[in-house]
Amino acid sequence: AQSVTQLDSHVSVSEGTPVLLRCNYSSSYSPSLFWYVQHPNKGLQLLLKYTSAATLVKGINGFEAEFKKSETSFHLTKPSAHMSDAAEYFCVVSDEDTDKLIFGTGTRLQVFP
Amino acid sequence: KAGVTQTPRYLIKTRGQQVTLSCSPISGHRSVSWYQQTPGQGLQFLFEYFSETQRNKGNFPGRFSGRQFSNSRSEMNVSTLELGDSALYLCASSLGGSGLANTIYFGEGSWLTVV
Numbered sequence: 567a568q569s570v571t572q573l574d575s576h577v578s579v580s581e582g583t584p585v586l587l588r589c590n591y592s593s594s595y596s597p598s599l600f601w602y603v604q605h606p607n608k609g610l611q612l613l614l615k616y617t618s619a620a621t622l623v624k625g626i627n628g629f630e631a632e633f634k635k636s637e638t639s640f641h642l643t644k645p646s647a648h649m650s651d652a653a654e655y656f657c658v659v660s661d662e663d664t665d666k667l668i669f670g671t672g673t674r675l676q677v678f679p
Numbered sequence: 680k681a682g683v684t685q686t687p688r689y690l691i692k693t694r695g696q697q698v699t700l701s702c703s704p705i706s707g708h709r710s711v712s713w714y715q716q717t718p719g720q721g722l723q724f725l726f727e728y729f730s731e732t733q734r735n736k737g738n739f740p741g742r743f744s745g746r747q748f749s750n751s752r753s754e755m756n757v758s759t760l761e762l763g764d765s766a767l768y769l770c771a772s773s774l775g776g777s778g779l780a781n782t783i784y785f786g787e788g789s790w791l792t793v794v
Contacts, residue, residue: 598781600783602785608787608788609683609685609769609785609786609787609788610769610771610785611785612782612783612784612785615782656722660781664727664734664735665727665735665781666712666724666727666735666737667712667714667724667771667783668724669721669722671721672721672722
């Protein structure tokens with residue numbers, strides 16, 4: 567069965583510094599992986615998705631993620647954090663049999679001025 | 680094009696009551712899924728409807744039910760509300776295919792508080 571593990575529950579960075587949010591996945595097959603962001607009191611917004619077309623995936627708002635099969639990782643990065651990036655980020659895998667989404671526990675990103 | 684729309688956005692109910700939440704998917708999307716989000720349990724899958732049929736179901740008691748109409752709009756119902764049902768209920772829609780076609784878009788959610 568597929569699963570995702572977000573390695574950090576909280577990450578704090580200063581504005582203008584790089585962001586790294588870590589995610590490891592477990593899957594028997596080549597998975598469909600996603601990163602979603604949730605701002606306070608809001609729904610979930612898709613940042614980017616990996617579906618085996620390219621290992622480096624570019625998303626919205628300057629975020630990107632690299633699929634590394636050898637490390638079973640799909641870490642989310644951004645070169646320079648902005649205050650508006652403060653939110654909860656979810657790494658998600660799509661169940662290969664049912665297509666339902668399996669969410670990680672989330673990483674709360676804080677950005678300090 | 681309009682996104683996923685959920686109504687009501689906020690509601691307060693009393694234990695033992697029942698509640699119905701509504702979701703209008705993105706135009707052209709045939710799959711609608713429901714998720715429950717709580718601080719303790721995180722995001723959990725409730726069920727998915729595709730072309731008016733329940734296609735997948737999560738591990739929730741029978742008090743949680745849903746349906747989908749011919750225009751793809753969906754409702755979920757929770758009967759005999761318990762305090763633990765207090766949560767953000769998120770609806771998501773997709774075209775319903777696999778791979779790239781399966782990108783799922785979320786609404787802003789319905790905040791349910793049970794007192």
